Amino acid sequence: MKPLEKYNPGVLFFYFLLLASIAMFAANPVMIATALMAMIAAASSYTRDGLGRACVFFFIIFVLTSLANPIFSHNGVTVLLVVNDNPITLEAVLYGVMTGVMIFSVLLLFRVFSALMTSDRLLCIFGRAFPKLGLLLAMTIRFVPLFGRQRRKIENTQKTLGLYKNENAIDTIKGKLAVMSAMTTWGLENGIVTADSMSARGYGVRRSRTSFSMYRFERSDAVLLVLVILSCTFIFFGIATDMLKTDFYPRMKLPPFTVYSVICYVLYAGLAFFPFAAKLRDRAHRAALDRVKMHGGSESSFGEKIRSMYQNETEERSTFGEQ
Amino acid sequence: MEVLRAENLNFVYPDGKQALTDISISLGEGEMMCVCGPTGSGKSTLLRLLKRELSPRGERSGSIYISGRRQEELGDREAATQVGFVMQRPDMQIVTDKVWHELAFGLENLGVGQGEIRRRVCEIAGYFGMEEWFDKSTDSLSGGQKQLLNLASVMVMQPRILILDEPVSQLDPIAASDFIATLGKLAREFGISIIAAEQRLEELVPVSDKLLAIKDGRIAAFGDTRECVERLVSDETFAPYMPAAARLFAKLADISKEFCDACGYGAAGKNASMPDSEITETGVHIKPGVEEKLCEEENPCTEGRKQKSRIPLSVGEGRRFLRDTKNIFEEEKCLTARSEGKYDSELCDARTEKTEGIRKDSKVGSAKESQNASRETALEFREVYLSYERTGKDVLRSLSLKVMKGEIFCIVGGNGAGKSTAVCAAAGLVRPYSGKIKVFGKNIRDYKGQELYRECVALLPQDVQTVFLTDDINGRHPYDLSGGEQQLAALDIVLATKPKLLLLDEPTKGLDVSLAESLCKKLKGLAAAGTTIVVVSHDVEFASAIADRCALLFNGEIVSVCESRAFFAGNYFYTTALNRLLR
Amino acid sequence: MLVIRNSSLRRILRVLIPFVAVPLAVLIGAYVFEDKMYAYVSLLITVLAIVLFISGFERRETGSRRMVIVVVMTVLAVVGRFIPIIKPVAAITVISGVFLGGESGFLVGAMTAVISNFFWGQGPWTPFQMFSWGMIGLFAGILSRYLKRSKPILYIYGAFAGVLFSLIMDVWTVLWYEDGFSWEPYLTAIASAAPMTILYAVSNIIFLVILFEPIGKKLERIRTVYGI
Structure with missing residues (x-):
């Protein structure tokens, strides 16, 4: 098992x-x-x-x-x-x-x-059967954390630029929406790079693509x-x-x-x-x-280390003796 | 064997803009070609035209041959596999979420079978040394690793030609030179032909066989790298792009020419006999016969140069060249000449640094320090400890520094040294768990709400695209601007908040030489007007040009801080190419 | 990207898939497998969505760009689902449908359900969410001409989409807790879910008011500048 x-x-x-x-x-x-x-x-x-x-x-x-x-x-x-x-x-x-x-x-x-x-396991199953769907899912899964990180970055930058300067609820909501809008632009414009990178590597060359999995x-x-x-x-x-x-x-x-x-x-x-x-x-x-690590590892006392080395040696000898 | 050829290539964008005029180039197997030119010169357009899938929309005339066949005649599969393309932004080129999946992506597109993909993916991961992070998600990689992954996932398709559009402009210098070394290895070991465009050629030129310089869509120079560099180094537009060693060589050549002229021996008079006497009025003691050698070797006008007098391209070659001519130039010559303002100041500054510069600078430094003591502190870190995760490693540990009002302060250091974290902490975006940060004498925690950002502190982040909140900047869409223009536009937006303390995180990323210069001027003007500027950067050339004082950050703490010139003269790795040349 | 070259086949698929195949899959999933084989059903609907999406392609070279844009919109919707209480998922789906075409809209809706449920939990409700959001996007594409022209119609559609979503999800509630579908518990479910229905409708209108113009402009720009 x-x-x-x-x-x-x-x-x-x-x-x-x-x-x-x-x-x-x-x-x-x-x-x-x-x-x-x-x-x-x-x-x-x-x-x-x-x-x-x-x-x-x-x-x-x-x-x-x-x-x-x-x-x-x-x-x-x-x-x-x-x-x-x-x-x-x-x-x-x-x-x-x-x-x-x-x-x-x-x-x-x-x-x-x-x-x-996890996403890669699910992709292994879906991808084999439906390679295109697999790719679409894989890309989305990759983009979600990327977008999350970018959102935080934009928020931080805009904070220093005085986005939330009025410090009230309406201003905060307005700010969040502005950040979301900036993120959309960022995603769409930079998505073109991803698309180019896909075409450059032969995306769409064949009618059917394979789906590779390490499993x-x-x-x-x-x-x-x-x-x-x-x-x-x-x-x-x-x-x-x-x-x-x-x-x-x-x-x-x-x-x-x-x-x-x-x-x-x-x-x-x-x-x-x-x-x-x-x-x-x-x-x-x-x-x-x-x-094993606690007893035979490098952190153990010197005496124990010697003993374990010695034990290993005797064990080795005995196996040699049997041969 | 010729792998790639372009003949009389012309290209006009749909808006009528002529991007390329009459470009004819060729590239042999295993050759590496370096493409340079100012922003907007048409480099990217040319590179994209060479890769059929990425050809921009517009009117093209002329022909492109890939391995002897017209580009249009290639099948889809061939076009995809024969030419590989790597772009600028490492992050956005990655398509899938796992490293191994990304490597397999191209092969999946071609419909290669499972077993074959597994073999090729594992092989390439082994070659590029990616075993350690093979199973990781692509999100967790560093910038350098991401770009290496992009290269590897193109290489797995076994291309014959590799095109790279500013591949290292977003990387730190160490990752960049690793990446370029990898490129050189690919060209040598697999006979892959490589075309790479880049803003800064310090690392790329020494390994490339050919050089193509483009200006306004026309070829300014094309051919053997050394010959082109020799030609371009005296060209006004291209000189700043050339490697430091070559520029130094050119300067020396000018000086030697001046010497010759001063002695009454111009290029024409080089065969005349040398004077035995010393040139007393300049205080230069020239031994008989030496000057002749000098004239012959270093004067670009001289015909029939010998092998060893070829223009140096790398720091190593430059040092060898300097060693050979060391006996010719003695320190005092340089010094005397400098006192008369006869030589190029850059050269002499660098030359003198080694001998008396440090001594003198330390004096200047101490003088400045006493001056600083009377000045107000703009930013102060006092034993700051910071970590992002509760149990994680400290990103900043016991970071202490003081920045005076009106000063330009640079922090240099490697990847992950905590540079960005330091500026974010100064901007109040991350909180240290111990220690104090004071902005204009007031603890950063005592600034309530947005007070810190009201005409006080402003930050230009590393990713300048986060600055653009609207889709309209002076009538243009921010994403229509080139990388360098975006950088400057973002700076303008940041400056509009009228900060007293300006924090800049990698301001020269993606800037070409001329834009970096204008940025430099702008910042110096601001500092003169009383703005305090803190720059963190990988770019030591820029830091040395702009900073009053510099600090080296290593592993979250400042290991040295001193007056800029002494700083770069004293450093061994974190210093300008010129300093390395003249060490 | 796979292209269906035959235009009449494409047209047939465009009608057949959303109006016949997908409802059929949901019903069969509900009755034959007694709704317990949600994995198969969600798989099937996703595949249908993909085929539908593909049938919307006219030119091949725009394939990868269009695909990335769909992914970007999906990610926006997925990230938007983390906003507390009011969710912009349906609004973003509608916008995608209007500006990128019904097929893309369908795909954005359906994919958002699958991906966001990695965070919110996968389960038998996944195919129903896929279907409802997908349909909202598809209809938005079909009606795009009217929705672009008139704001009131757009907001009415948004409200209608919220109600539609709630109605379809109520079907799931009934099928899951009772054995088989019947009207009485369905009406009870609708009644008990009324506050949610109103919330859906209101949040759709709010987000359409806020997002429709700006995101629409960005999408239009991408389409003209990069030729998608």
Whole structure:
């Protein structure tokens, strides 16, 4: 297992797609719970600010969807309370909660996906299939930070030239707009240079351009791809044959635990926790490297250094001896 | 083998402006041609005409041959690959967001397969030493790296001709000379023919085989570099563009001619016997036979020059030439002559600096310092520490300096030394985390809101395009102006705020020699009128011409600061070509 | 740049793609894949946008310049989306459509959605945003003659664009939270999103008032000076 970032972007894309589709189609509490736990683990280890602020927003969505269902849907037999002659049923609440959890975990999954699918990975996928689109995206992605930097530069310069001299809100807004206008001119005029640079390097010479990517398709990618396809086929078969289906109305009925469904749950858990497992392994590996550095590195005490050198030497000798 | 030829090329822009008249040039395989000329002389138009994809709109007559075939007959693919083109602005030429992707861009356009692209991209990255930043995003590179990337991503298409339009004008001197060295290597090792236009030829001329000088769209000189330089160095328009060594040579030649005249031996009299006596009235002691050698070697009018008397192009050649003629010129000659105002002042200044100049200057310096003490300080940095990121490296560390009112103060230093940061801090755009900055005796933090910028401090930023807020400058669109004109227009806008303290960040970027001179005059006039000017620049020639005092910034701190002349005489690397010649 | 030389094919594509293919893709995406395969749908719409864009080309040599200008406008819209509360995305899309042609307008709108969602989060809403902003740009191109001539019409169009955007996004809301589309929740969604709709419309008008003239002038200049 290599770190998730090292896998081929196409394989990763496919993996996330299937993972999300199963979570959405299965409508199975066990699987959705698994997905939720796995995605919380993954989001906290892959995204920069962990679960962070975005999750508050996701949680609000979760609460809203959970509440919305019992308000709109009055199916189900177990009436909890009656509001304005409308019964609120346990089944509707449960269904709402499950939908909420599902949406919450899928949103988390998108977050992990966004963190992993950096622009160059996404370009690798899109670019292969649609080279022209790939180029357009690549150019835009390059221009966004460039424009941001230019905006700051213009703002600074204009500040010294007395752009915001009246120091009130209207003046500030006017100033910002003037900066935006200057930035537009700058972008358009200098864009011509970029365009010339493109034509000079043969842009438009051929009807179809290729799209190059540094990512290779390795054996480990193939292994992951095959594993993902096999287990997903297995699970999808379960979904298609209603073996994993949960009924909510009129009364909630969980699917029976059969050998098949348990295998499905285990497979799905394996799939869903894969990013987290890969991260853990990677961390352990790095921690081990740090330990080696601490003990055998140049920062260690002289005595330790000698000892480690000596140990290495004896090890080498012993290997020579074996030969 | 001839790779490129243009015959009787004429070009008229749609607005009726005749840009090129009767241009005929040719370039052989592996040859390097340097194109020079004032702003607006038609350099860019010519270079763009040579690359079909970039030909400007307008009326063209005459023909261009690429590898013996007419330019129009080339297929799209051939036209794209055979001729490579690198432009001025490093940033805007980059198309994609990753270094490796940028390298692959041209090959992608040609529809080359994955494996082949991978091989060629990696190969070229290895050749240009780009492994370190191969995976980086293009946004994070320095200016020099960006321009190298532009060159590499053209080279990956394996062109036979490489055209560069002012490729190093936006780079600092060290990156520029690295870039030019790379060009020379490409010409030598791969037989690529190179045409490069540039404003400053100090570095480019020594490595080029041919030189093309254009003025008002016509050829002023074309041919072997040395011959052209020899011819142009006495030309009024082109002399300032020539390398310092060549200019010095020309001056020496003039002097020697004067000597000959003074002795009664003009160019015509060179075969006459030399006098054994000393020339007492000028105080010059000339040993018998030496003057004859001098006349023969250094006088441009002399026919049948020997090999070693050829005009020097680089500092190295210049030094060798000076060494050879050292016995001829003795210090006292120069000094005496100077006292009589007979010699060119530039030459003599430089000559004397080495011996007594520093001594004298230090005296002058101390005198000035005592004078300064009585003057008001315009800008003061007191142990300023600044860093952009909380945990990042210090950009300025313990920076202390004092600029007096009415003074022109220059800060020179390499890339990333913190020059720009220093002026931004002085303009109140970035805040130090420790230390004090005082503007006219008042702490910069005590200036509230926009107070600092009301007829007090103004900054001309490195990127002058950020100055233009409107699309109309004296009836013209700012982007219709050439780089140099933009620079001057921006300065005018900045000056309109009537600053007492003017901060200039790389004011000579993209300026040609004549514009730099007019800028120099303008700034000196301002200083005389009482404006304090702080310039940070890579351009040591400009700094030496303009500054009262200079400081060398290294790694965020000032390592030396003294009176301008002593500063450049004392420096080894950060000094003018002339100083290097005469060290 | 790829050119479609056949002018009648070009004309057909110009009509077919925005009015038949793109809505079809959205509907199929919504029903057949139950809206869960947003990635495919957004991909498909983007490709359609590109084909549409290409079909707008007349001369080949302007290809790269025009492309860069579209990129610049897209970047402006993407950067503009960082402005708090009122967003200039639709206004910039309209301006691009008016001055660069409907195809470019479509592309600016669609690309802005994809790129800005790298910052704002990709998800099933991406194709809907692509489609709505794209259409706003396209119609602006078709109506460019009237929009250039009369300011009131321009502002009405801006307001209409805001409403259109909101209506299309409400479809997404319904499809995503309910299984399949039905009118009742759709109307509820429209009602609950009314404040947002007004905000969209108002911010479109504000930005059109501010940006239309200056950016229009700049684009006109680029077109005449550099021959695009």
